[in-house]
Amino acid sequence: MKAKSEKRVSLYLELFLLLFLAGAVSLLFFVGFRFVIEQQIDRYHQNKNIVHKYNEKYISQIQDYITAQGISSKDLWRLNEWMNNNRLIYIQIKKGDEWIYSSDFDMDEEQADGYDLPSYPLDSYYNIELRDGTVQVFIMGMYSYNAYMAALIFAIIASFLLFFVLTMLGVRRKILYVNQLSQDIEILEGGNLEYEVHVQGKDEISDLAAGLNAMKVSFKNQIEEVECLTRTNQEMVTEISHDLRTPLTSVLLYAEILLNGKYGEEENKQKYLNKMIKKIQHMKDLSDRLLAYSVHSAEEKYIPAGYVPLHSGLYDEISDMCSYLAEQGLAVKENLRWKEGDVFIYGEYLTRILDNISSNILKYADVQALVLVWDEYYADEMCITFENVCGQKNSSMDSYNIGIRNVKMMMEEMGGKCEVVQDREQFRICLRFRYKKSNRKTENFF
Structure with a gap:
């Protein structure tokens, strides 16, 4: 098992670091992506030809609206409805040298005399026909706004997807490790105690894997100890059983000598009896030892x-x-x-x-x-x-x-x-x- 002094990283901390890292990468992606895209959008909309096309498009729409509504220089305030629907457009209208309309605020002829609106280059004006004559219109708009918003939405979605993918990849690594542990446990359940459970990382799951390895080693040692005790016990029984045969043969021999009176002198009779008693006592000692060993087989031999x-x-x-x-x-x-x-x-x-x-x-x-x-x-x-x-x-x-x-x-x-x-x-x-x-x-x- 791993040393206890080895620093462990909690799953909570790993998850926090994973989310933090995924969030940081996603944020960097969001900022970098927006910067690059906005640079391209700005470069595109700084082209005068592009701006001119947008201006002509909206001038055409204003002209169509004025014609349809029959607007004159006296009721230019009626343009406010169109302007409310096109808030990204700013226009100023002048008749001769007099400003008669600004989309920023309402003005009448008396108010127009009090405002000093800036003048723009002649090529910045477009002519439109009112019901009572021709006027000059200055127009400009935030034509890149929609592109900015589309880029922003795309960057948010892409960053979220990147965050999700990075998080899932980190979680997937742990899930794969858990699946690996499940397979390792199935192998151990099959009886293969030589198999080493994979230990990966320094978190609670790796502690569990190390614990499985320690449990496997302990279980294996217990099995080997039981097998050793069983084998030793069997060998001991075999040895003592074998050793009982020789004194038993001697006892039978001495008994036969005594039974048949072949002991010669009378003093030899006591000699054979003593030998028989000694052999029988030896047999008893062996049988007692066999019994004691069967009861205390796990004790150290002395x-x-x-x-x-x-x-x-x-x-x-x-x-x-x-x-x-x-x-x-x-x-x-x-x-x-x-x-x-x-x-x-x-x-x-x-x-x-x-x-x-x-x-x-x-x-x-x-x-x-x-x-x-x-x-x-x-x-x-x-x-x-x-x-x-x-x-x-x-x-x-x-x-x-x-x-x-x-x-x-x-x-x-x-x-x-x-x-x-x-x-x-x-x-x-x-x-x-x-x-x-x-x-x-x-x-x-x-």
């Missing part, structure tokens, strides 16, 4: 791992594993030195890791070949390696892949590594634990 003495932390588990493999008919050769030091482990994970490895060895190892187990020590880690020859069993590889994946995952969560080397003849798995040297004597951890 394992209570820590440094424990190497001998007490690993010895019993490795020994039990080797004994279990031997009881299953495999020959196990150990080369374990158990040096002094502390190893970083989580007991439940260690049990599950060794159960997975023993399960894979039983399924895929050649029973006629040795199973080798040895340890190696470095500055900050120790390694326990299991190696066996691959047999020709046709067991499904799905279980194998799940087991190895579980081992790698649990080793990584304990800060270690799991390295697997396999070809058609040999299988080797190395468990690398975090390790630190210690000078204390060996302690019994269990």
